[in-house]
Amino acid sequence: MNFLPDILLMLLSMPVMLMALSVHESAHGYAAYKLGDPTARNLGRITLNPVKHFDLFGFLSMLVFHIGWAKPVPINARYFKKPRRDMAITGAAGPLSNVCLALIHLAILRIVMIFITNAVLGGRITSELWMIVLSLIVYLLYMGVIMNIVLAIFNLIPIPPFDGSRIFYAFLPPKWYFGVMKYEQYIMIGCIIFLFLLSRLGINPLASLESWMINGLFTVTGMGRGTAELGVFNALISYLSNLMYA
DSSP states (O other): OOOHHHHHHHHHTHHHHHHHHHHHHHHHHHHHHHTTOOHHHHTTOSSSOGGGGOOHHHHHHHHHHSOOOOOOOOOOGGGOSSHHHHHHHHHHHHHHHHHHHHHHHHHHHHHHHHHHHHHHHTTOOOOHHHHHHHHHHHHHHHHHHHHHHHHHHHHTSSSTTSHHHHHHHTTSOHHHHHHHHHTHHHHHHHHHHHHHHHHHTTOOTTHHHHHHHHHHHHHHTTOOTTOHHHHHHHHHHHHHHHHHHO
């Protein structure tokens, strides 16, 4: 089996992936800062510089499985006026930032596809070089949509170490809250093992939800089934795939 095309496509996705992870962690830090915790700001973690947020295993997981993580932003709940509420807000900031970033990528993709479709239908794109350039641009924008949506959904899982656990904890009685926090590390290890086993079995529990959300977003932006833009989009993605695997 030739893995070179897969590796090339993964490398092409790196800028989009690094942006998604950097925005996610910066959003956590910024939300915590606005709620009174200066820890992330003092450590220089409220930044889009991906080096500051880099985690090797999370990076490799995101690159291969489109599911990953960055180095967590340190949060000190002692600075918060209402720790449980503010931890929930801080936790929600990361996934929300990725949803916003996905919508930005989608809006740009929609605009780009209008211009490309008009050019294709008008017979103005005949050069193979232009086809390669345009297919790469469309691919990167599309991956920006996918990676940010997956990152947002993945982090809303209500168990540690995902952001959804911070939101979920806010609704637990104090006794349960501290009981769960006590075993958070073990829950995290068990979750990672479970996801690894699912991947080995070829099971992606987020695939259907991801597909449903992307189809819904495409429909909302007017790029849904049967439109000229969607047809050209599929043609460009197929062109890039055939080029890579030729």
